[in-house]
Amino acid sequence: MHRSSFARAFGLVMACALVGSVAACSSGSGGGSDGKVSITVQGMPPKSDPASRKAFLDRVAAFEKANPKITIKPTDATWDAQTFTAKLAGGSAETVITAPLTEPQGLIARRQVKDLTADLKAWPQYNEYNSKLLAPTKDAATGKVYGLTAPIGTYSMGLVYNRALFAKAGLDPDKPPTTWEEVRQAAKAIHDKTGQVGYAETTTNNTGGWHLTSYTYSRGGTMEKRQGDKYVPAFTGKATTDALQLLHDMRFVDNSMGSNQLQSQMDVQRRFAAGQIGMYTDGPNAVGPIVQQYGGRLKDFGAGALPQDGGNATQLGGSVVMVTARATAAQTSAAVKWILAEYLKPAYDPKEAAKRDKMTSADPKILIGVPRVASFSEQAQQKVNAARKPYVNVPLGNFQPYVDGNAELKLLTEPPVAAQKVYAALDPVVQAVLTKKNADPAALLDKAAQQVSSDLERGQ
Amino acid sequence: MSSLDVRTGPRGGAVRKTETVAHHAPPRNARRRLRNDLVALAFLLPALFCFGYFAWWPLVRGLELSFQQTNLVDPAQWVGLSNFQHVLDDPMLATAVKNTLLFAGLALVIGFPLPLLLAVQMSTLRRLAGLYRYLVYLPVMLPPVVGVLLWQMFYDPDHGLFNKVLGLVGLGPYPWLQSTHSAMLSLVLESTWAGMGSATLIYLAALTRVPPELYEAAETDGARIWRRMWHITLPQLRGTVLLLLLMQLIGTLQVFAEPYLMTDGGPENATVTVLLLIYRYAFIDGDYGAASAMSLLLAAALSLLSAVYLWSTRRWSSS
Incomplete structure (x- = not known):
């Protein structure tokens, strides 16, 4: 090879390497000297849902028109715990993200999201916002607020049930069980008369511990308690033990829970849609995946409030909207503006709520009218509900037991410290009582409490 | 220079x-x-x-x-050996190590000889050899997630294929993934099915290098199939066998997809493996320091294992 050939080859390689490096290193600053700011936002519906996607892009255009100095770059990415930190480290995480309610406390502890307190306190509706919904996105130690619970997916845990199986089993589909003892009887009736699983439990991906938390609340217990200036495990009491004993008895005494006890939430929803499960614990918005994703029948779906045994309480569920830590001050303010317009306004402004539903109703497959937890006052929620009424396409009667029952219940949030660790330690406990006839709930809980103590210590 | x-x-x-x-x-x-x-x-x-x-x-x-505490946004803090201390103090570590060794041991007993036996059997086939090779390799071509989810359905205690078929001959129903006693074995069976195609093809290729005269001589001397395998096939393939054994050990000690997708470590942590624990540190707890520390410990253990293995088998592989 001649010298010139060598030089060309070497030059080409170095140019490729340089271009690659520059491309890898470049990331938009998101702000300019002219006061313009650009933010990326999650939440754009996928191409498979063209009506919702168009409606979303129309709202982006309207927002940009109303805020000419803000440019919105939407993505159809959703929360993914496996890629989030890598994206954040590489500068490609969206400015505005949505995440399940189980995530914000970890994100706050790891300082991966922005403190929004100042921007949110300047929001005129801030003081009317349901303070319960702030708990998941608040740092209990400092009182700083890092995000808002997204009204569209906010729910409280309840009892999801198959109305057709209820009817077949001789039970009244309009009167689902309201106590755990009634759940036991209904589950036995469903199993005995239809051959299907009466009551199903999720036990993997930390959902066993998550559900056990709801059961404990419904029996007046708590998962963590303050001792001095620290939180310690509190799930070794009667409430949690009784909840586990009931599951064990339904599984091994009544035989009403089937044999498959290693199930994720998706597994249970899929089997529920197929008509193989009579009841399980979930929010009313489970109707979305059950009907749209797994092909369940809408008319068979029923939702009641979380059954009780002295606690008169249920657990908050849903998703949160937050701003990632790499956002500049200008981007943070722009992101909060977007969050309030996109997520919060339809929850208190009846006109905006109706407008959204009108746009969304272009696609009849999208379910409108599933009950949510009120993000503002009950009066404001009723006004919003009235405005949305013309577009509602779900049978509201199927959700009435949930609405009526919830009015009586306190809304409690997740354990304040290392909730995921608590759930992870309790998954095996729930699995044990459902797979071992001689399982001892009290001993299993003691062991889990010992295991989780150091995690709680480390998390404070 | x-x-x-x-x-x-x-x-x-x-x-x-x-x-x-x-x-x-x-x-x-x-x-x-x-x-x-x-x-x-x-x-x-x-x-x-x-x-x-x-x-x-x-x-x-x-x-x-592994020596830092970081959120990958702010500057990382050096924490010395604290991450190692944390993972070594984790009560789940002993369970995960025991489970991982159990998986590797069961995979060695069940999964390692099977491809060799299949290859020897298939090498004697005169007709439809291509079809058999295709059938054996088919599971390898399936995406691992698809294979795992397929077997998860087969294992369903109420509606699964295995219990239905075994029920026809009066066996079962068996709990498969639902029992702490059978969950790991169930994962090994799926893993063996999914992975044996590659090893079988490698053995088949190696078998073509064995001179046929050796078998002819042995047959003339009246040696049956097991003696031919023991005295001709195995010695002739020892290099391949040793290499595949090492690869299998390293692969099975890093088992992740099966417990992650099939059982999430359950029931009662009976299938929590070291890699699943690393995954939980990183993606559930967001503790990348602990995940890296545990990964480093695993890599060191595997390197040591490989070195000891190569040293202890050096005479056999070179003779």
């Missing part, structure tokens, strides 16, 4: 020959060689860059992260 060092290789004779030629070569030839080498290096650079950036750099970063 002369430019000839670039060519230094394991074959001393060849290098000496090159050196001899190079020492007596005119300077112009040496320059040409140098230029050729640099050109080769230039063409190699993109591959080196990609390999370094996407494989070696992450390894170095992992090593660094």
Whole structure:
């Protein structure tokens, strides 16, 4: 090879390497000297849902028109715990993200999201916002607020049930069980008369511990308690033990829970849609995946409030909207503006709520009218509900037991410290009582409490 | 140092020959060689860059992260051995190590001999050999997630294929994944099914190198199939067997997809493996320091295992 050939080859390689490096290193600053700011936002519906996607892009255009100095770059990415930190480290995480309610406390502890307190306190509706919904996105130690619970997916845990199986089993589909003892009887009736699983439990991906938390609340217990200036495990009491004993008895005494006890939430929803499960614990918005994703029948779906045994309480569920830590001050303010317009306004402004539903109703497959937890006052929620009424396409009667029952219940949030660790330690406990006839709930809980103590210590 | 060092290789004779030629070569030839080498290096650079950036750099970063506490946004804090202390104090570590060893042991007993037996059997086939090779390799072509989810349905205690079929002959129902006693075995069976195709093809290729006269002589002497396998096949394939054994050990000690997708470590932590624990540190707890520390410990254990294995089998593999 001649010298010139060598030089060309070497030059080409170095140019490729340089271009690659520059491309890898470049990331938009998101702000300019002219006061313009650009933010990326999650939440754009996928191409498979063209009506919702168009409606979303129309709202982006309207927002940009109303805020000419803000440019919105939407993505159809959703929360993914496996890629989030890598994206954040590489500068490609969206400015505005949505995440399940189980995530914000970890994100706050790891300082991966922005403190929004100042921007949110300047929001005129801030003081009317349901303070319960702030708990998941608040740092209990400092009182700083890092995000808002997204009204569209906010729910409280309840009892999801198959109305057709209820009817077949001789039970009244309009009167689902309201106590755990009634759940036991209904589950036995469903199993005995239809051959299907009466009551199903999720036990993997930390959902066993998550559900056990709801059961404990419904029996007046708590998962963590303050001792001095620290939180310690509190799930070794009667409430949690009784909840586990009931599951064990339904599984091994009544035989009403089937044999498959290693199930994720998706597994249970899929089997529920197929008509193989009579009841399980979930929010009313489970109707979305059950009907749209797994092909369940809408008319068979029923939702009641979380059954009780002295606690008169249920657990908050849903998703949160937050701003990632790499956002500049200008981007943070722009992101909060977007969050309030996109997520919060339809929850208190009846006109905006109706407008959204009108746009969304272009696609009849999208379910409108599933009950949510009120993000503002009950009066404001009723006004919003009235405005949305013309577009509602779900049978509201199927959700009435949930609405009526919830009015009586306190809304409690997740354990304040290392909730995921608590759930992870309790998954095996729930699995044990459902797979071992001689399982001892009290001993299993003691062991889990010992295991989780150091995690709680480390998390404070 | 002369430019000839670039060519230094394991074959001393060849290098000496090159050196001899190079020492007596005119300077112009040496320059040409140098230029050729640099050109080769230039063409190699993109591959080196990609390999370094996407494989070696992450390894170095992992090593660094294991001594840090970081959210990957703010500057990391050096925490010394605290991450190692944390993972070594984790009560789940002993369970995960025990489960991982159990998986590797069961996979060795069930999964390792099967491809060899299949290959020997298939090598004797005269008709439809291609079809059998295709059928054996088919599971390898399936995406691992699809295979795992398929078997998860087969294992369903109420509606699964296995209990239905076994029920026809009066067996079962068995709890498969639902019992702490059978969950790990169930994962090994799926893993064996999914992975044996590759090993079988490698053994089949190796078997073509065994001289057929050896078998003919043995048959003439009246040796049955097991004796032929023991005295001819295994000694002839020992290099391949040793290599595949090491690869299997390293692979099974890093088992992740099966417990992650099928059982999430349950029931009662009976299938929590070391890699699943690392996954939980990183993606459930967001503790990349602990995840890196545990990864480093696993890598060190696997390196040690490989070294001991190679040392202890060096005589057999070279004889």
